[in-house]
Amino acid sequence: MTLKIVKYGDPVLQKEGEEITNIDGELAKFVDEMFGTMYTAKGVGLAAPQVALSKKLFVMDVSSGKDKQDKLVVINPQIVETKGKIVSEEGCLSFPGIYFEVERPEIVTVQAIDINGKEYTFEASGLAARCVLHEKEHIDGHVFIEHLSPLKRDLIKRKINKKIKLGEWE
Ligand SMILES: [Zn+2]
Incomplete structure (x- = not known):
């Protein structure tokens, strides 16, 4: 089963997710559905609020299913350290057809909990x-267009409004 991915404009995308306190079979099943939804949509990451669950959980796989080591379930994460800066084009499954360059740290160290409730730390670089x-x-509760200047953000919002009118934002 695939879940419905909500688009920008849905209030769930602008609300801080709650910490996860209970990791059980039900959550594991939901995470499986999140992976299925992400692979079907050809994304490399999917956060719980994007499928209308306001919780601190996301899944990612920058190998698109090719490398098991890249398949990560990230619960209640903390960014421990970041290094460097790099500008690269970025998209979002909640902003279909919208891509622009965003400057972000190049390397990040993250502490999180996995689907077995075990704490782990990992370092990611590049696309990861x-x-x-x-x-x-x-x-x-934030979205990537917040990285844009107000002027560019307005342009994107106008583009989205046009898509809404054409019925291309559902
Ligand atoms: Zn996104």
């Missing part, structure tokens, strides 16, 4: 670091 930081923003 970008993905972690993008998804972390989602679970904190």
